[in-house]
Amino acid sequence: MTRRFNILAAATALMFFGLGPAPAHATTSFGADLSRPANVDFDCTVIPGETRAQSNYQSCSWANDTSGPGTDNETFMSPVGSGVITRIRVKVGPTTGPMQVVILEGSYQDGFRSDREVSCCKEINRTGAFTPKPNAVTALDVSLPVRNDTARGKGSGDRAFDLMALSVLQAGVPVPAHDTGVHDGTGSNATAWWPAWQPGQERADRGGPSGYVVLLNADWEPR
Numbered sequence: 424m425t426r427r428f429n430i431l432a433a434a435t436a437l438m439f440f441g442l443g444p445a446p447a448h449a450t451t452s453f454g455a456d457l458s459r460p461a462n463v464d465f466d467c468t469v470i471p472g473e474t475r476a477q478s479n480y481q482s483c484s485w486a487n488d489t490s491g492p493g494t495d496n497e498t499f500m501s502p503v504g505s506g507v508i509t510r511i512r513v514k515v516g517p518t519t520g521p522m523q524v525v526i527l528e529g530s531y532q533d534g535f536r537s538d539r540e541v542s543c544c545k546e547i548n549r550t551g552a553f554t555p556k557p558n559a560v561t562a563l564d565v566s567l568p569v570r571n572d573t574a575r576g577k578g579s580g581d582r583a584f585d586l587m588a589l590s591v592l593q594a595g596v597p598v599p600a601h602d603t604g605v606h607d608g609t610g611s612n613a614t615a616w617w618p619a620w621q622p623g624q625e626r627a628d629r630g631g632p633s634g635y636v637v638l639l640n641a642d643w644e645p646r
Contacts, residue, residue: 450509454587454640455487455497457560459601461516461638467617468594471632472606482619484525485598485637486588488612497611497636499587501569506645508567513589513599514638515555520596522589524639525549525620526567530583545625547585552592555599569643589639590619599638606634613637 467483470476486499501508511524529543548567555561569585591598603610613635616628 449645451502451506451643452640453496453502453643454499454512455514455601455636455638457512457514457638457640459514459636459638461514461597461599462602463516463598463600463635466595466597467591467619470615470617470630471635478617480618481594482590482592482617483598484588484590484616484619485600485635486527486586486614487637487639488614488631499637499639501571501585501587502643502645503571504645505570505572506568506643508565508569508587508641508643510562510564510642511550511587512560512562512640513555514560515557515599516597517557518595518597519555519557521552521554521592522596522599523550523552523592523619524565524567524641525588525590526569526585527588527620528583528585543627543629544586546620546623549620549622568646587639587641588614588616588620589637592619598635601636601638603634603636608633610634611636 465471465475467480468478470478487497513522525546526548527544528547531542550563550565550567553563571584572582589599600613610633612631612633615630615632616626617630620626
């Protein structure tokens with residue numbers, strides 16, 4: 424399931440190598456800027472693009488991937504070290520429905536560069552299903568262990584990372600995301616999977632919609 428996976432060519436390097444582990448008991452917030460409006464109108468039955476193709480699925484999962492100008496700190500990659508996601512926040516527009524946050528594990532070669540292959544992903548944890556409040560930011564207390572350090576069960580030259588993804592579990596519910604209007608690959612990109620992730624799955628069938636920011640963020644504490 425190894426494939427080229429353009430996760431944050433610049434911002435990922437900053438997170439992996441430019442930042443050390445957070446001080447003990449410190450809370451670090453990561454993910455999307457929720458001041459952005461939730462202005463996406465398509466649901467999981469649609470693959471966004473010029474033609475808006477049909478996905479033939481009722482559910483999907485989305486994560487923030489390559490960051491572009493103005494979105495460099497909106498990745499869903501967990502902070503460096505071992506910790507726990509203690510709180511999540513999701514922003515939706517007027518139409519809402521059942522959703523779920525999943526934790527995915529991937530790995531990459533130590534000395535990561537943007538032109539190296541990354542293996543992604545395997546589903547390792549999840550929240551229960553929840554329905555965010557319409558036209559609001561919904562916050563939920565959770566306990567999701569995550570790591571961004573030496574790979575588990577991999578060679579000594581590999582490192583592992585965990586990242587969040589947001590699953591939309593019902594057709595007719597718009598993906599809670601912001602459309603930046605820049606769809607030429609130079610701005611923010613998201614990663615998407617159809618259908619939504621299931622427990623313990625390993626997959627490499629991602630899509631890469633350009634120009635979207637998924638409106639999810641979280642609090643992380645080291646442990």
